[in-house]
Amino acid sequence: MFLINCPYCGERDQQEFKAGGEAHIERPKQPTELSDNEWAEYLFMRKNIKGVQFERWNHAHGCRKWFNMARDTSNDEIKAIYKMGEKPPTQ
């Protein structure tokens, strides 16, 4: 349980948000040419990192907008919050 600083609404309780899993997984550009292995990679395989991970969140009980977050999954500390379409922070 932690506070999340929604880029549109400001700081709110985490229970207003819905976690959307790993971020920056791009939908294959040419799905018809994908092998089964590539589909499996896209659909199911996850980094599931212990440490800083980039992930998507949705302010489900607020503005309902999606955004990205860099969060340390070993202690739930939020490192950065950035909007959809922006590149993940390098530090």
Place this chain on the structure above:
Amino acid sequence: MRNKYSIFSLFKNALSDHENWQRAWKDPAPKKEYDAVIVGGGGHGLATAYYLAKKHNMQNIAVVEKGWIGGGNTGRNTTIIRSNYLWDASAGLYDHALKIWEGLSQELNYNVMFSQRGVMNLAHNLQDVRDLKRRTHANRLNGIDAVYLNTEEVKKFCPIINTSQDIRYPVLGGTLQRRAGTARHDAVAWGYARGADEMGVDIIQNCEVKGIKRSGDTIEGIETTKGFIKTKKIGVVAAGHSSVVANMAGLKLPLESKPLQALVSEPVKPIIDTVVMSNAVHAYVSQSDKGELVIGAGTDDYISYSQKGSHQIVEGTLNAILELYPIFSRMRVLRQWGGIVDICPDASPILSKTSIKGLYFNCGWGTGGFKATPGSGDLFAHTIANDEPHKLNAAFNLNRFVSGDLVDEHGAAAVAH
């Protein structure tokens, strides 16, 4: 040779103030090389080592554990054991485990306190009723005992349940598996550790894996905090940390690790003599032999390795518990904790070979691995020893995420495992 536990050994040791019990397992330093190394000294890992030694004649093996044995999810779950799963593959897997549970205390000469007190699953809406009836039929076709109960029968089986029809989620019926029940979770780890140790397995605690050494697609050994250990076979049974170990070998798994919470109340006299689960409102409860109510909550929806869950998850579970059991309204919670569970997209486990020769994974048990401990160990040992899965765990391979042949138990059988 290990002394056998019996009423006589108990009596004998009572006379010397219990100061002369033999230690249950050794505390060895790792050897330079093993035939196989099991990563993770929880129930599943220790059971794997036990069956490798016992059934496959592999005694030169080690179990490496980063903390102490049984200190992870083995000691954090709510100890529910059942096998009433919907799909044939799951039914085969979990009932295999349940059959081993039935003779486990005798086999291990260690009282795992397996208690077949029955597990009842409640239905709260029409869809629940249909799903549970379907599951009851599927179970019976697979030779698993299951009966469907109407509201009166639910009330008769567990009188403290509020079966009033004017509550938010009224009880419309339920299923009952009488062979299901609970066991003492610590004893399962200790019993398997003692049994494996006696056959020559080295159980190495406080030994964290730091890397997996491979040449091409073959395993060469494992880097640990206690040095490099040479081995050709590694069985990873690391639960919530499976992805972390997989990443060391350059593999990605279809897992997400999330916090799952549980809590116990203050101890009271016997009040509930079975296990009652309700998936729709996510509340399940049983009573330990010490008298504490053991209550399982749900998972958080975000990935975390922090072993801490959110408060509102516990609150939601307790709201449901209190509506179903108004008699508990003045009880106090004694302890509350979290564990990290590794969840597969289809909520079924992975007991599988990998693309790397000699590297095996037993993971993805999610919120319900405890019940499968003996079966999981037995089948994983078979998979490691023969480099081929047993027919009971063949469906639970990693390749199912490529072929699409998923074992989708998520909504079908139970949200709460």
